[in-house]
Amino acid sequence: MKTVDLPVVSSAASLKTSFQQMVKQGRTAVVERQGNAFRIHTARDIVRASAKGLFTLGELRTGRPLDSIEVNDLARHGARLSVPTDSSSAYESILREMGDQDYGLLTSTDRSAIIVTRSEGLGFPLEASPAYCYCSRCGDSVPEGTTRCPKCHSPIDCITAEQ
Numbered sequence: 001m002k003t004v005d006l007p008v009v010s011s012a013a014s015l016k017t018s019f020q021q022m023v024k025q026g027r028t029a030v031v032e033r034q035g036n037a038f039r040i041h042t043a044r045d046i047v048r049a050s051a052k053g054l055f056t057l058g059e060l061r062t063g064r065p066l067d068s069i070e071v072n073d074l075a076r077h078g079a080r081l082s083v084p085t086d087s088s089s090a091y092e093s094i095l096r097e098m099g100d101q102d103y104g105l106l107t108s109t110d111r112s113a114i115i116v117t118r119s120e121g122l123g124f125p126l127e128a129s130p131a132y133c134y135c136s137r138c139g140d141s142v143p144e145g146t147t148r149c150p151k152c153h154s155p156i157d158c159i160t161a162e163q
């Protein structure tokens with residue numbers, strides 16, 4: 001289990017704006033908010049969608065629903081809010097009960113969300129700046145200027161930085 005803070009953007013936000021928020025915060029995922037519903041999107045999916053010509057976050061179909069962790073569940077499992085990592089196993093049980101979710105939403109504001117991940121291994125990759133280019137087939141990140149994936153020789157999708 002790990003807690004990670006991610007940028008929050010609205011469904012109407014452009015893919016480029018969403019990407020810029022990830023760059024700014026040094027994260028490889030973003031949380032989309034539509035009313036009280038949340039979805040989590042990876043940098044790779046956003047870059048791919050942008051390369052396909054999609055424009056806003058709300059147009060993406062690849063996001064995963066991000067369910068809120070209920071206060072009742074916190075209390076029932078004895079999960080602490082102040083130092084969540086002190087009650088890792090309680091949070092892991094809650095995510096299991098929520099339907100084996102990889103991620104759960106702990107708290108959010110208009111700009112930022114704190115999520116918990118089922119394992120530490122799921123959390124660490126989120127705490128890195130996103131790559132601007134990914135292989136269109138295997139999804140590996142590749143350096144900018146790469147024309148073919150070094151691994152599978154497929155075309156590369158890139159997003160350009162906002163001016």
Ligand SMILES: [Zn+2]
Nearest residue numbers: 135138149152
């Ligand atoms: Zn590849």
